[in-house]
Amino acid sequence: MTLWDSVAGTAAPRGGALLGPARAVALASLAQASCLGDRLVALRGRTVIVAIRDQLTAAIALLELDGVAKRMVVCTPDLAPEHLPHVARSAQADTWLGDSESGSPPAAAGLDFALEADPTPQPCRVERRASCETEWVLLTSGTTGAPKLVAHTLASLTSALARQPAAAGQGAIPVWSTFYDIRRYGGLQIYLRALHAGSLVLSSAGEPTTDFLARAAAAGVTHISGTPSHWRKALMSGAAARFSPQYVRLSGEIADQGILDALRAAFPQAVVAHAYASTEAGVGFEVRDGRAGLPATLVGKSDNGVEIDVSQGTLRIRSPGNAAAYLGADAPALRDPEGFVDLGDRLELRDGRYYFVGRSGGIINVGGLKVHPEEVEAVINSHPRVRMSLVRSRRNPITGAIVAADVVLADAAGTSPEQAAGERIREEILAACRTTLAAHKVPAVIRFVPSLEMSASGKLVRPRA
Amino acid sequence: MAVRSTITTLFQEVAREQQRQLAPLTDDLKLLQCGLDSLSFALIVARLEDALGYDPFDTAESFPVTFGDFVKLYEARASA
Numbered sequence: 006m007t008l009w010d011s012v013a014g015t016a017a018p019r020g021g022a023l024l025g026p027a028r029a030v031a032l033a034s035l036a037q038a039s040c041l042g043d044r045l046v047a048l049r050g051r052t053v054i055v056a057i058r059d060q061l062t063a064a065i066a067l068l069e070l071d072g073v074a075k076r077m078v079v080c081t082p083d084l085a086p087e088h089l090p091h092v093a094r095s096a097q098a099d100t101w102l103g104d105s106e107s108g109s110p111p112a113a114a115g116l117d118f119a120l121e122a123d124p125t126p127q128p129c130r131v132e133r134r135a136s137c138e139t140e141w142v143l144l145t146s147g148t149t150g151a152p153k154l155v156a157h158t159l160a161s162l163t164s165a166l167a168r169q170p171a172a173a174g175q176g177a178i179p180v181w182s183t184f185y186d187i188r189r190y191g192g193l194q195i196y197l198r199a200l201h202a203g204s205l206v207l208s209s210a211g212e213p214t215t216d217f218l219a220r221a222a223a224a225g226v227t228h229i230s231g232t233p234s235h236w237r238k239a240l241m242s243g244a245a246a247r248f249s250p251q252y253v254r255l256s257g258e259i260a261d262q263g264i265l266d267a268l269r270a271a272f273p274q275a276v277v278a279h280a281y282a283s284t285e286a287g288v289g290f291e292v293r294d295g296r297a298g299l300p301a302t303l304v305g306k307s308d309n310g311v312e313i314d315v316s317q318g319t320l321r322i323r324s325p326g327n328a329a330a331y332l333g334a335d336a337p338a339l340r341d342p343e344g345f346v347d348l349g350d351r352l353e354l355r356d357g358r359y360y361f362v363g364r365s366g367g368i369i370n371v372g373g374l375k376v377h378p379e380e381v382e383a384v385i386n387s388h389p390r391v392r393m394s395l396v397r398s399r400r401n402p403i404t405g406a407i408v409a410a411d412v413v414l415a416d417a418a419g420t421s422p423e424q425a426a427g428e429r430i431r432e433e434i435l436a437a438c439r440t441t442l443a444a445h446k447v448p449a450v451i452r453f454v455p456s457l458e459m460s461a462s463g464k465l466v467r468p469r470a
Numbered sequence: 471m472a473v474r475s476t477i478t479t480l481f482q483e484v485a486r487e488q489q490r491q492l493a494p495l496t497d498d499l500k501l502l503q504c505g506l507d508s509l510s511f512a513l514i515v516a517r518l519e520d521a522l523g524y525d526p527f528d529t530a531e532s533f534p535v536t537f538g539d540f541v542k543l544y545e546a547r548a549s550a
Contacts, residue, residue, distance in 0.1 A: 407513070
């Protein structure tokens, strides 16, 4: 069954629509209209880089391509052009699908041909015939800065849908929304839920939170998701007061008790749920009791086929929602030998409940964006006065965590490190970081320290949380 | 007063670093309209914790909406 089959079977007859900031498309209209028109035939059996910038156009294109393309690579809107050749090569792509904003594919990507999608579906005779099970490839950030390609099927992406919250009342159509872009796993989950039964209000990059929430409230949004950082920002906007969803979901970062309590107070009528999901592992579980962490009873095998294991100290998930594999020549294994996906989130058991206590890989999650410490350390260590550095996570009430750096200078002997460094070196290090790294990766705080702890094997001792 | 001036200075410092245009910091200015993004607020809160020695968000019952709310949140803890 393709995505269009499920739309035609449920959402479209009930009046479902995709609502962008400037325009809306009724799902039923796509039975006789298309953003791809005759080009759909040329895309059959192809491996397509979906580089469309406009989110609404991309939402329609994904719907049209499922069952048609052999494989589609769903590019995130912020994908840097220099990574495209790597993405195209790893996916063995042959076709580019862009729009008026996406520009043309780089020659180095080695694609056979390029097509452009229309921003608005054009009336035409559309034959929505499935010829294959399309592989969906999502991008997620990797250690080196180049994205990792994660292969899913529609079946693995939608495996958690049976567990979705009940529709909004008798006969009423749920109206979904998400702070995420739908080309990230968290957003794609909401997109698929909406297409399964309902409508979707899309967010828009650069749109003020207040405006987005006003638009969501006006469209009658009943179900909405975002990261804890998105929600903190929403609460700070004051716009939450004029909005009354029935279901509020947090994912993508660890939800602490503070944000759960604040959402409960802001939306007393709503179910506030936090979910654990990742591009690789899929949706692991959802917790609805308003408390941080997860009840120990969730651990083990459940009826829906999801198996949660904590025996090695980290959360491991084996489920029909797991991705199939990473793509690419030197791609690492996605699952461990027992078939679990382990993202390195460490858990601690206290009073019958597991709480997240950090990541074993040291990855820092700044407002839902991953930072690999090694990437930042490499930039700091390029300063001629720096001997070594350790980049770590520091808890933060706004973005969950921020990047902090401890730096050892090469010639600080005899003086206190802070004195020797002075403001100048700090500024030079920060300037280097700002030039080469995205803003969320630049250390928020730099401390000069006399030394860093090394292990017997000569490696930096990284904090466990 | 000391708390307020520390906060004001940090708003200006972070705005400069993040190359953002900061609106005049009046008490009724909505935080999300002051020109800063979430990352900027995260930096301000971290540096305030280093400067003042506390993070009032850990016990706050609601999130500040205006600049005045933000200052009050820190002043309340300073005098507690």
